[in-house]
Amino acid sequence: MQLDSVHDIQKVYRELLQCMARPGKIADTRETAAKADLIRECHPATFLVAQTLLDAEVTFHVLGDRAENIRRKIADYTFAAHAPAEEADYIIAPLCTSEPELLEAMQACKAGTLENPHDSALWIIESGALGEPAGRKLSGPGIKDEADAPIALSDAFVSTRNRKTQEFPAGIDLIFTDSDGGISCIPRTTAISAKEGSAWVM
Amino acid sequence: MRAEPQFAFLDEGSKKEIRRATLKAVAIPGYQVPFASREMPMARGWGTGGLQLTCSLVGKDDVLKVIDQGADESVNAVSIKKLIRATTGIPVTERTEEATLIQSRHRIPEVPLTKEQILVLQVPTPEPLRQYEKKESVTKRLHAESEYSGAWLMLFEQIMKYGRTTTGADHPVLVNGRYVMAPSPIPRFDNPKMDHSEALILLGAGREKKIYAVPPYTDIRSLAFEDHPFEGEDFSGKSCRFCGATGVFLDELHVEETGMTEYQCNDTSHCADRLERQDEKEVQHATI
């Protein structure tokens, strides 16, 4: 079955919106993702999110060894232009991206300004299965009391991300995708706790 | 070949742009994200901002409710419903519980909203600082610097002059301890419904080209002073003349025949719902 660019994309958007509004929530887009298995090098859900948000009016950047092929296909499908990590509106980190490369791009990417905090990069990060015990808690707007982090995050990742969001409202927002159509978000307002049982302090 | 009419009126490119702005709005609660407002088949200021949000959200499985000043049958509400129904074929409802999408002007329904629902509020004037600062470049800077002394001064002057704040509707709120936000012209009575709401709340201003949001479980405080705490409209000791409801927002009216002042629910669908239930109860009672 072919991806319906009106109705399937609307469904993905609504899931994405609820995920952004409820950090830690994991949406299941498996059914739609099955129709979006078009780029071998990335998760179908990654392609779905790109299809939902990208067009010729925005730019994107792909990290990792297989960037070239993903970049070409996303540009073909969405007409968005590729841009350096420092300028891109959307940054895609495929599963194969090394942590040093990801963190370097995260340090360099757009976080917006206090006047225009929306002029910031939105990240699409591929991960292993969402919803496995991750050992961290999330809190902040959209979360009643506390939520489990959808995915295990390294201390280096969390500290780089926290540095990038410390001048709120400037900051970055993260979308995670897994190979099974799972989507989850951590916007800039979310506080990520230290790993349970570790002495690391935010 | 005739082009097929677009689902939910807007072309996919326009929806995409609104969706991108909406995600940012949710990620930065209370911040007004600019967007390229489209021409809609209604005059701006009649809910085109809300309507564009609704069009960007709506899908084939949705059930829509549209409220205008508490009523589902006003001209504005009817024309919005017509447009959505004609371009999507989805059902509309008056019952708050049945709706997945609720577009409203001037009210938040009396029935508490759920996490499965999204509330879209129409906004004529999104900038809460506009009353004392005309320039957009300046208000943007004031928001950037959290410089809200002007907003406080405005309320303080009202208290000095009238002994209380005189904002009827659209009383400014502080979102997540950061942004001062116009909640749209809802009565003060409805402001607390935004605080830690179960439902996502999206606000759209067509003329001013702004989208902003209140995510669920977000701190919303109405601006007030310690010695002049925020108060909603007070209906204590009053009840609806039809359904008897108390603790809801009531409209005051003068009844000619009796020369008395009476009250009735402003949320007409909530009132009708209550009446229906009371009828059912009576019928059940009668058959026992």
Ligand SMILES: [Zn+2]
């Ligand atoms: Zn009533």
